Amino acid sequence: MEEYMNRILIAGLLGAGLLGAAGTVVASDAHTRVIASTCLSCHGADGKSKSAMPSLAGIDKTYFVTQMKAFKSGERPASVMHRHAPGYTDQEYEKMGEYFAAMK
Amino acid sequence: MNFKRRDFLTAGAAITVASTLPGYASVGGSGAPHVVVVGAGFGGSTCAKYIRKWDPKIKVTMIEPNDKFISCPISNWVLGGMKTMADITHSYDTLMKKYNINWVKDRVVGIDVDKRTVRTAGGQTIAYDRLVLAPGVEVRTDTVEGYKEAAAAQKVVHAWKAGPETALLRRQLEAMPDGGVFVMSLPKVPYRCPPGPYERACLVAAYFKKHKPKSKIILLDSNPDVTSKPALFKWAWKTYYDGMIDYRPNNAPKKVDHKTMTVSTEFDDVKGDVLNVVPAQRAGEVTALAGARNDSNKAWCVVDFISFESTAAKNVHIIGDSVLSNLPKSGHMATNHAKVCASAIVELLNGRQPTPTPVVTNTCYSAVSETTAGHVATVFRYNPEKKQWDAQPGGGASSQGDEINHIFNWAWAESIWAEVLT
Numbered sequence: 001m002e003e004y005m006n007r008i009l010i011a012g013l014l015g016a017g018l019l020g021a022a023g024t025v026v027a028s029d030a031h032t033r034v035i036a037s038t039c040l041s042c043h044g045a046d047g048k049s050k051s052a053m054p055s056l057a058g059i060d061k062t063y064f065v066t067q068m069k070a071f072k073s074g075e076r077p078a079s080v081m082h083r084h085a086p087g088y089t090d091q092e093y094e095k096m097g098e099y100f101a102a103m104k
Numbered sequence: 105m106n107f108k109r110r111d112f113l114t115a116g117a118a119i120t121v122a123s124t125l126p127g128y129a130s131v132g133g134s135g136a137p138h139v140v141v142v143g144a145g146f147g148g149s150t151c152a153k154y155i156r157k158w159d160p161k162i163k164v165t166m167i168e169p170n171d172k173f174i175s176c177p178i179s180n181w182v183l184g185g186m187k188t189m190a191d192i193t194h195s196y197d198t199l200m201k202k203y204n205i206n207w208v209k210d211r212v213v214g215i216d217v218d219k220r221t222v223r224t225a226g227g228q229t230i231a232y233d234r235l236v237l238a239p240g241v242e243v244r245t246d247t248v249e250g251y252k253e254a255a256a257a258q259k260v261v262h263a264w265k266a267g268p269e270t271a272l273l274r275r276q277l278e279a280m281p282d283g284g285v286f287v288m289s290l291p292k293v294p295y296r297c298p299p300g301p302y303e304r305a306c307l308v309a310a311y312f313k314k315h316k317p318k319s320k321i322i323l324l325d326s327n328p329d330v331t332s333k334p335a336l337f338k339w340a341w342k343t344y345y346d347g348m349i350d351y352r353p354n355n356a357p358k359k360v361d362h363k364t365m366t367v368s369t370e371f372d373d374v375k376g377d378v379l380n381v382v383p384a385q386r387a388g389e390v391t392a393l394a395g396a397r398n399d400s401n402k403a404w405c406v407v408d409f410i411s412f413e414s415t416a417a418k419n420v421h422i423i424g425d426s427v428l429s430n431l432p433k434s435g436h437m438a439t440n441h442a443k444v445c446a447s448a449i450v451e452l453l454n455g456r457q458p459t460p461t462p463v464v465t466n467t468c469y470s471a472v473s474e475t476t477a478g479h480v481a482t483v484f485r486y487n488p489e490k491k492q493w494d495a496q497p498g499g500g501a502s503s504q505g506d507e508i509n510h511i512f513n514w515a516w517a518e519s520i521w522a523e524v525l526t
Contacts, residue, residue: 086483
């Protein structure tokens with residue numbers, strides 16, 4: 001785990017300031033950018049939804065993490081998010097929250 | 105972190121100049137890595153976009169002969185008359201321009217894995233550092249006797265790749281008289297889009313119920329039971345279309361005769377007014393050019409899931425329906441293969457290691473009537489010891505359709521098209 005965290009840290013430092021083509025600066029590690037980007041198939045290109053799904057770009061990190069935990073526990077009812085939320089760790093919620101909060 | 109827009113525009117301009125050179129072949133000495141992507145469907149388009157997004161110094165060439173993106177998801181809505189071909193047809197212009205992807209409108213006819221080049225039907229030879237193959241499936245029309253003749257006569261189509269066949273099948277359904285019989289045949293697993301055939305039966309039934317209520321549907325399934333969302337579809341058939349859909353499991357097609365409009369199985373000759381035969385499938389043709397159809401049946405491609413690199417062809421990555429895995433063959437999953445693959449290629453071309461335990465998610469909606477739908481959604485985490493994907497807790501499928509899922513079904517389509525193409 002420690003080695004994994006180091007790798008994330010190094011990847012994060014190397015990858016810091018990755019340039020999104022839409023002009024956004026996204027600081028992240030490779031693991032987080034993969035899991036966060038998979039959310040965007042439903043939540044909109046660049047995290048900006050043009051449909052019934054909510055946007056994720058610029059979301060408050062704490063709000064994001066709280067909602068993921070609420071979907072996981074069932075406290076917040078959902079149409080599909082209760083299927084997704086339990087698939088990620090608390091640490092991944094935090095990382096995804098940071099990633100989306102930084103997305104403008 | 106300050107980002108200067110001017111710097112980006114300058115870099116973009118340089119790339120645009122390079123992209124006017126055929127396949128970047130002549131800029132090979134520039135030192136910038138070059139990735140060639142073959143196939144601009146859900147997987148290939150997403151992979152090209154994200155490589156450019158995550159590392160703009162990597163040059164990307166897309167080889168795709170079709171002018172437009174035509175979506176398989178929602179194509180059953182076209183067959184049911186709920187949407188039109190225009191609704192599922194989208195331009196590539198934004199994708200190619202916004203991300204400076206060098207689009208070669210051609211087909212790949214040869215791959216030299218040792219020299220790292222692809223050859224196109226138009227005679228170009230294009231060099232790559234990494235090659236991504238995203239061809240979807242090859243439909244094995246040779247596995248059903250008489251299919252090729254029936255297809256050549258425009259009498260029987262599979263419409264399992266959205267496009268002119270979707271439009272033709274819709275016209276056949278429109279021309280069918282009330283009281284007619286629609287026969288659909290589906291292959292054994294694995295095939296593209298597991299719930300697709302059952303959704304198709306539902307939406308054609310919805311059309312019949314409204315416009316041709318005396319008509320029938322015979323669904324010939326090569327499998328022993330409904331292969332995806334069984335509770336949802338069986339609920340819909342009973343609730344909405346009771347007596348209209350005759351579901352026959354364990355009925356693999358052997359032969360189709362378009363002169364007598366008959367599908368023959370091992371047990372039966374089934375006559376219909378409209379026949380829709382979906383034959384068995386395997387990895388897209390182009391994967392064979394790389395020697396990458398390397399599972400035990402020589403049908404699908406075995407990959408290292410950390411990067412989606414073929415285990416048979418070095419520097420060749422394969423994503424989407426062609427891959428052998430325990431993940432569903434869906435457009436949504438193809439986009440997630442693409443993101444894992446794009447991230448890994450960026451890491452590898454920068455001398456770093458990809459994430460060792462990628463996580464992907466599948467979300468798949470099926471409409472069961474004009475106003476209701478259900479879903480299946482599961483998160484999968486790669487298990488490097490078992491070399492397969494572990495379904496995470498919480499995943500599962502709807503057992504009944506509802507209006508909320510129908511709203512999100514269409515919203516999902518609009519979102520994923522935007523994510524793939526803009």
